[in-house]
Amino acid sequence: MSGAVLTGPELAALRLLAGGLTHVQIAAELGVRPETAGRLLHRARTVLRARTLPHAVALAYEAGVLGHTGR
Structure with a gap:
């Protein structure tokens, strides 16, 4: 993830x-x-520097932003 941070509304939408x-x-x-x-x-x-929205979701999970990936 880049140096920028997701805002509360952006995170909620994601x-x-x-x-x-x-x-x-x-x-x-x-x-x-x-x-x-x-x-x-x-x-x-x-x-998140994602190419698509599904890619953004995947990157957010990998970064721990959307929760635990189970790994």
Whole structure:
């Protein structure tokens, strides 16, 4: 992970994405517009230097940001 840190809303959006929610569902859970949810996920992907959102989730798990990987 780079020197940048995920904000609380970015981390929350990434956790919800990892749980299988769509952008619209993430927006509803966070009380924001779908466009805002998309921006939060985009910044999380950028901070993690991930190529895709699934890659961002995988990198976040590897970094311990989303919890324990079980290894």
